[in-house]
């Protein structure tokens with residue numbers, strides 16, 4: 001069942017459109033991430049779902065309940081929404097137990113005690129309920145903020161860059177932990193993030209926004225391997241684009257002729273850009289396609305090489321750091337991808 005449906009949502013500030021025709025659907029228990037460059041409208045979209053933002057047009061529903069239209073905005077407190085922000089916003093003068101129970105403070109003592117015990121167990125902080133926020137690490141505080149937002153069992157949880165103040169290691173482990181907590185509780189969630197790895201770790205659905213438009217709404221694998229636009233291809237993962245020409249067997253690039261990913265509406269002879277991901281390439285001594293190694297970055301388990309093709313274009317390649325090629329080496333290169341995604345040349 002759909003817990004959240006947006007139908008052609010538009011939002012404008014002083015007649016400047018910042019969200020354009022956003023339509024999406026999120027089913028019960030699914031986790032979504034909104035991804036996109038700064039200023040593309042992620043927070044505005046989250047605020048619209050929360051009821052802080054009036055719509056210019058379009059509708060937001062939860063099941064059969066209308067939450068927002070252009071002339072109606074259900075108050076946030078009636079939306080059964082929980083929220084987690086980047087700065088945690090825990091109450092410093094309240095204990096962890098009282099922070100977590102803040103939204104259910106009017107419930108009976110025994111109900112509160114039971115829910116608190118469940119949540120402390122879930123976030124791995126049993127025994128911490130008598131402490132104060134400043135006595136916890138940043139990661140622990142963020143787990144408390146999550147427990148507080150989940151205490152009342154909201155229908156929908158909104159998270160606005162909840163890990164942005166944390167270092168990379170902690171972000172990644174917290175993202176996985178929080179996903180398993182949300183899945184355990186079955187809470188449908190929408191999270192805003194700048195970080196695509198976080199989105200890959202967390203989300204069942206990822207929405208990529210650019211300049212107020214939702215360019216794609218898909219699972220991580222589809223987004224990565226079947227991007228609908230060159231922007232999405234470029235924004236998600238490492239990418240290079242080679243000039244190509246549509247031929248009968250697919251697309252002809254400096255790497256040879258490859259089949260197209262799917263039936264696409266391109267004409268024979270049309271000039272396109274073909275997406276090449278580093279893992280689409282392999283070193284092949286026998287290959288007639290030669291490339292020169294022009295840069296190399298050590299990344300621990302692997303090297304990221306940049307290779308210059310005879311066309312003058314360059315591509316990236318990831319290879320185990322147990323093997324080492326020297327700058328200036330010329331290698332044979334072959335495509336290991338069965339199909340290529342192509343996009344119209346601009």
Ligand SMILES: Nc1ncnc2c1ncn2[C@@H]1O[C@H](COP(=O)(O)OP(=O)(O)OP(=O)(O)O)[C@@H](O)[C@H]1O
Pocket residue numbers: 013018036037038039040041042043044045194
């Ligand atoms: N209250 C406001 N009044 C006028 N313009 C606004 C307002 N809030 C946001 N905007 C504009 O709307 C656009 C989208 O902003 P929004 O904060 O939603 O982007 P974002 O994707 O969340 O950005 P970031 O990743 O930097 O937080 C921006 O151009 C921003 O300047």
